[in-house]
Amino acid sequence: MNHSQEDFDWDKLDNKGFGESYSASQRAEMEKMYADTLSEINEREVVKGTVVGIADRDVILNIGFKSDGLVPLSEFRDLPDLKPGDEVEVFIEFQEDANGQLILSRRKAKILTAWEKIQGALDNDSIIEGTVKRRTKGGLIVDIYGIEAFLPGSQIDVKPIRDFDIYVGKKMEVKVIKINYSNDNVVVSHKVLIEKDLEQQKAQILNNLEKGQVLEGVIKNMTNFGVFIDLGGVDGLLHITDISWGRINHPDEVLSLDQKVNIVVLDFDDEKRRISLGMKQLTAHPWESLPEEIQKGTKVRGKIVNVADYGAFLEVIPGVEGLIHVSEMSWSQHLRNPQDFIKVGDELDAVVLTIDRDDRKMSLGIKQLIEDPWTRQDFMEKYAIGTRHTGIVRNLTNFGLFLELEEGIDGLVHVSDLSWTRKIKHPSEFVNLSEQLEVVVLELDVENKRLALGHKQLESNPWDTFETVFTIGSIHLCTITEKNEKGAVLELPYGIEGFCVIKNLAKEDGAIPEVGEQLSFEVIEFNKDDKKIFLSHQKTYQKIEEPEETEGKEVKGAKKKKRPEKTENTVATLGDLEALSQLKEQMSKDQG
Numbered sequence: 393m394n395h396s397q398e399d400f401d402w403d404k405l406d407n408k409g410f411g412e413s414y415s416a417s418q419r420a421e422m423e424k425m426y427a428d429t430l431s432e433i434n435e436r437e438v439v440k441g442t443v444v445g446i447a448d449r450d451v452i453l454n455i456g457f458k459s460d461g462l463v464p465l466s467e468f469r470d471l472p473d474l475k476p477g478d479e480v481e482v483f484i485e486f487q488e489d490a491n492g493q494l495i496l497s498r499r500k501a502k503i504l505t506a507w508e509k510i511q512g513a514l515d516n517d518s519i520i521e522g523t524v525k526r527r528t529k530g531g532l533i534v535d536i537y538g539i540e541a542f543l544p545g546s547q548i549d550v551k552p553i554r555d556f557d558i559y560v561g562k563k564m565e566v567k568v569i570k571i572n573y574s575n576d577n578v579v580v581s582h583k584v585l586i587e588k589d590l591e592q593q594k595a596q597i598l599n600n601l602e603k604g605q606v607l608e609g610v611i612k613n614m615t616n617f618g619v620f621i622d623l624g625g626v627d628g629l630l631h632i633t634d635i636s637w638g639r640i641n642h643p644d645e646v647l648s649l650d651q652k653v654n655i656v657v658l659d660f661d662d663e664k665r666r667i668s669l670g671m672k673q674l675t676a677h678p679w680e681s682l683p684e685e686i687q688k689g690t691k692v693r694g695k696i697v698n699v700a701d702y703g704a705f706l707e708v709i710p711g712v713e714g715l716i717h718v719s720e721m722s723w724s725q726h727l728r729n730p731q732d733f734i735k736v737g738d739e740l741d742a743v744v745l746t747i748d749r750d751d752r753k754m755s756l757g758i759k760q761l762i763e764d765p766w767t768r769q770d771f772m773e774k775y776a777i778g779t780r781h782t783g784i785v786r787n788l789t790n791f792g793l794f795l796e797l798e799e800g801i802d803g804l805v806h807v808s809d810l811s812w813t814r815k816i817k818h819p820s821e822f823v824n825l826s827e828q829l830e831v832v833v834l835e836l837d838v839e840n841k842r843l844a845l846g847h848k849q850l851e852s853n854p855w856d857t858f859e860t861v862f863t864i865g866s867i868h869l870c871t872i873t874e875k876n877e878k879g880a881v882l883e884l885p886y887g888i889e890g891f892c893v894i895k896n897l898a899k900e901d902g903a904i905p906e907v908g909e910q911l912s913f914e915v916i917e918f919n920k921d922d923k924k925i926f927l928s929h930q931k932t933y934q935k936i937e938e939p940e941e942t943e944g945k946e947v948k949g950a951k952k953k954k955r956p957e958k959t960e961n962t963v964a965t966l967g968d969l970e971a972l973s974q975l976k977e978q979m980s981k982d983q984g
Contacts (some may be wrong), residue, residue, distance in 0.1 A: 394775070397897055401869055406508030420930075432472060433929075437483070437484055438481055438482070438483050438504055438505060439455050439481070439482060439484060440479055440480070440481055440483075441453035441454060441455040441461065441479070441480060441481075441496065441869045442454045442455075442456070442477065442478070442479055443474060443475065443476050443478045443479075443480065444460060444475060445476060446465070446474065446475075446476065446951075447465070448465070448791065449464065449465055449472070450462040450463060450464060450465055451463045451464075451465055452957050453480070453496060455481060455482065455484075455494075455496070457494055458901075460494065461482070461484075461495065462494070462495065462496065463482055463496045463497065464500050467497065467498040467499045468480075468498065472768075478703050479547040479869070480498060481501045481502075481505060482496040482497060482498050482500070482501045483496065483497045483498070483499075483500035483501035483504060485500070486498060488846075490536070492643070495820060495868045497549060502538055503535075503538065503539070505537070505865040506536070506537030506538050506539045507539065509537050510536060510537065510539060510541075510568055510571065510578055511571065513567070513568045514568040514569075514571055517567065518567075518657060519565050519566070519567055519585065520536055520565070520566060520567075520568070521563055521565050522534040522535055522536040522541065522563070522564060522565075522566055523535045523561070523562070523563050523564075523784050524543075524559045524561060524562055524563075524582070525540065525560070526558050526560060526866035527556045527557055527560060528542070529546070530544060530545055531543050531544040531545045531546075531547070531556070532545075532548065532556060532560070532666075533804065533980065534564060534566060535578060536566070536578065536580070539576075539578060539919055540578075541566070541568075541578035541579065541580045542566075542577065542578065542579050543566065543578070543579075543580050543581070543582065544581075546583070546712070547569075547579075547580070547581035547582060547584070548583060548584045549582070550583055550586050550587060550625075551612045551622060552612065553611070559844075563835075564582055566580035566581060566582050566583065566585070567580060567581055567582075567584050567585060568580055569581045569584070570850070590623070590624075593624050593625040593626075594624075594625040594626050596627050597623060597624055597625065598626060599955050601657060601667070602657065603657055603658065603659060603660075604656060604657065605633060605656065605657045606654060606655070606657075606674070607623055607626065607651060607654070607656075607657065608654055608655075609621035609622055609623045609624075609652070609653060609655055609669075609670075609683055610646060610650060610651070610652055610653075611648065611649055611650060611651045611653060612627070612649070612650075614643050614644060614647070614649060615630055615643075616632075616642055617631065618630050618632045618634075618635075618641075618643060619635075619643045620672070621653065621669060623667070627665065627667070628655070628667035628668070628669040629644075629666070629668060629669060630653075630655060630666065630670070630671060630679055631668070633881070634668075634669070634670040634671060634672055634673065635647065635656065635671050635672060635809050635878065636671070636710075636711070637672045637675070637677060637678045637698040637711025637899050638678075638697075638707065638710040638711045639698060639705070639707065639713070644676055649850050653671065653891070654673075654674060655669040655670060655671050655673075655674075656669065656670050656673050656674055657669060658670045658673070661708050661744065672711075674940055677711065677752070678709055678710060678711030678712045679711070679712055679752045680746055680916075681709070681751060681931055682708075682712050682749070684711065686708070686744060686747065687744065687747065688744055688745065688746060688747055689743065689744060690744045691741055691742070691743055691744075691761075692706075692708050692714075692741070692743075692744060692756070693708075693739065693740070693741050693742075693895075694706040694707050694708040694739070694740075694742070695707050695737065695738070695739050695835065696734050696735065696738045696739075696740070697713065697736065698736065698739060699730050699731055699734065699736055700730070701718075701729070701730070702717060702718060702729075702730075703715050703717040703718050703720075703721075703730055704716045704721075704730050704734055705715050705744055706756055708754075711752065712752075712754070713754075714742070714744070714754035714755060714756040714760060715753075715754070715755050715756065716734075716742060716755075716756045716757065717755065717757075718730045720745065720755070720756070720757035720758065721733045721734070721758055721759055721760055722758075722759050722799060722800055722801070723759050723762075723764050723765055723766065723799075723800030723840070723976045724786060724796065724800050724802050725802065726786060726794045726796075726802045728787075729740040730787060734758075735760075741758070741759065741761060742756040742757060742758050742761075742786050743756065743757050743760040743761060744756060745757050745760075752904075756764070759800070762800075764800070765798065765799070765800040765801050766800070766801070766838060766841050768955075771838070772836075772838065775801070775833055775836055775843065775927060776833065777833050777834065777835065777836055778832060778833060779832070779835075780830065780831070780832050780850070781797050781803070781830070781831055781832075781833070781845075782797075782828055782829070782830045782831075783795035783796050783797040783798075783828070783829060784796045784804070784826060784827070784828055784829075785823055785826060785827050785828075785829055785847075786802060786821075786825070786826075787825075788818070788819045788820050788825060789819070790807075790818060791806060791807055792804050792805050792806040792807045792809075792819060792822065793805050793807075793819040793829075795829055795831060795845060797843075800842070801843070801982065803831070803842075803843030803844065803845040804843070804844060804845065805829070805831060805847055806844070806848060807819055809834070809845070809846035809847060809848055809849065810822045810823075810848060810857065811847070811848050812848045812851070812853060812854050813854060813887055813888045814886075815889060816889070819905065828953045829847060830847065830850060830869075831844060831845040831846060831847050831850070832845065832847075832849045832850055834846045834849065841875055854886075854925060856920070857918045858886070858888065858918075858920070859920050860924075861886075862884070862890075862915045862918050862925055863918070863933070864916065864917070864918060865914060865915065866914070866915050867913065867914045867915075867932055868884055868885055868913060868915070868927075869885075869908070869910055869911070869912055869913070869914050869960050870882040870883060870884050870885045870890065870910065870911065870912075870927065871908070871910050872905055872906070872907050872908065872909050872910075872911070873889075873907065873908050877894065878894060879891055879893040879894045879896075879897060880890050880892050880894075880897055880905075880907075882913060882927060884927075885927065888925070889925075889929070890913070890915075890925040890926065890927045891924070891925070892913060892926070892927050892928060892929060893926070895930075896916075896928035896929060896930045896931065897929055897930070898929070898930060899911075899929070900933045905929070910920060911929050912929065912933075913927035913928060913931075913932065913934045914927060914928050914929075914931040914932050915926050915927055916931065954983075
């Protein structure tokens with residue numbers, strides 16, 4: 393309904409107050425017209441307002457409400473050119489405070505609007521721009537619409553980032569990947585944008601990939617088995633064995649991170665997910681530059697680059713290696729650990745034994761640099777049968793030990809030739825590795841390069857003397873060292889062993905003695921060749937029948953006489969013999 397000045401009845405103003413001349417319906421209509429000029433507002437919502445004035449401390453805004461609102465001037469610091477008539481978004485805190493004033497906030501409006509935009513970016517998977525404010529633990533803090541968002545280090549780029557500080561103060565496009573309203577936390581990613589861009593590059597590279605293709609890449613990661621190279625969105629593995637024709641222990645010896653390198657595609661699987669790369673293949677194989685004068689019998693010099701159980705590899709020139717088998721390191725017939733002779737890094741001479749340029753293989757030897765000691769003129773005289781020598785124990789076996797008499801000369805000492813008296817089951821019971829041992833040459837076979845040695849033969853056979861000590865019927869004090877169902881092992885004087893079968897072991901009262909007991913035993917059998925002595929405890933107390941004959945007839949009532957008691961004292965005088973004295977002294981030395 394439109395009203396003009398002509399429609400207004402000025403007469404109704406006579407003698408009446410302002411508006412008193414209108415009827416109730418007219419007043420209601422007038423109030424409605426006024427209310428229609430105002431906006432409906434709700435607290436805690438964002439609305440647009442127009443600047444109508446700027447005071448010392450506040451900005452006065454008209455938001456279409458019945459009264460203007462106030463916003464602290466400090467909330468407009470980012471708008472130094474603010475003037476009346478400008479429109480801004482504000483947050484309605486209170487329609488009326490205690491003073492009836494409309495209270496607004498631009499700061500809260502900015503925060504609410506920012507969260508709405510951030511949520512929209514997440515819902516729509518859209519890209520937003522932010523500014524990197526500072527570095528924090530594990531990543532960066534990015535300002536997005538005034539909200540601080542966290543950019544993890546793993547989400548900055550597709551390659552590992554080692555210096556986060558270079559991004560501080562720079563603008564960066566990101567995508568919102570997570571929002572946690574409970575603690576006002578936003579997580580963003582720049583990596584997803586790069587990955588999307590790289591997908592096209594990756595597809596193009598993979599579609600055009602061919603074996604033998606030479607590409608340029610950047611080293612993004614290094615391990616002890618090789619390096620990973622970024623080919624422009626696609627990673628390939630350059631194995632350590634394909635970096636150099638020469639042997640290296642770790643890629644960092646010749647390469648470094650972020651280095652640009654040229655490589656060749658060696659292979660890739662059907663799905664084109666794994667790409668094998670090579671670098672050494674871009675240069676000629678070193679075997680092609682190996683001098684022709686290096687032939688069989690040539691003396692060469694190089695450096696040991698690897699030592700294995702079976703031998704060592706000598707690098708003659710970078711990328712060309714020859715194997716020195718352990719059997720070619722020493723004239724000794726008994727193989728030893730290659731590390732006993734050489735170690736990695738040693739520089740030494742060798743002789744070419746075989747060479748195959750087509751298969752790129754070469755075998756070398758170092759023992760050939762010296763004369764074979766088995767062919768020396770003085771060998772037969774020096775190691776004649778019966779000569780005595782001292783050597784080093786190099787190896788122990790069940791059947792004996794190998795003794796090195798000098799470099800290239802070793803011999804076997806059989807376990808049975810270690811001691812006359814001790815029963816040795818394994819050489820380790822008698823001697824240890826690397827110990828010295830004195831021996832005598834028993835046999836010599838130059839043609840087959842074999843020496844039989846003996847240690848016990850350094851002394852005369854004590855069993856010749858034992859034969860006079862442990863005569864049949866003699867009694868000796870013995871200690872039981874072992875016992876089984878067949879009988880007992882006895883320790884006799886002078887440290888030798890004897891055996892008593894179970895039926896001859898029982899005591900006079902019928903009890904069976906235990907291990908560790910000392911009892912008297914009578915010798916019932918002595919075998920010098922087999923070095924065995926059999927004894928009986930029962931014989932020492934057993935009563936025997938001794939009949940008296942009268943003209944060839946047994947006398948009635950003849951009594952059983954007890955066997956004359958024998959003790960170890962019956963042989964005590966033998967200890968005074970010179971032979972036994974020497975034997976005791978020698979055995980004491982052996983046992984010591």
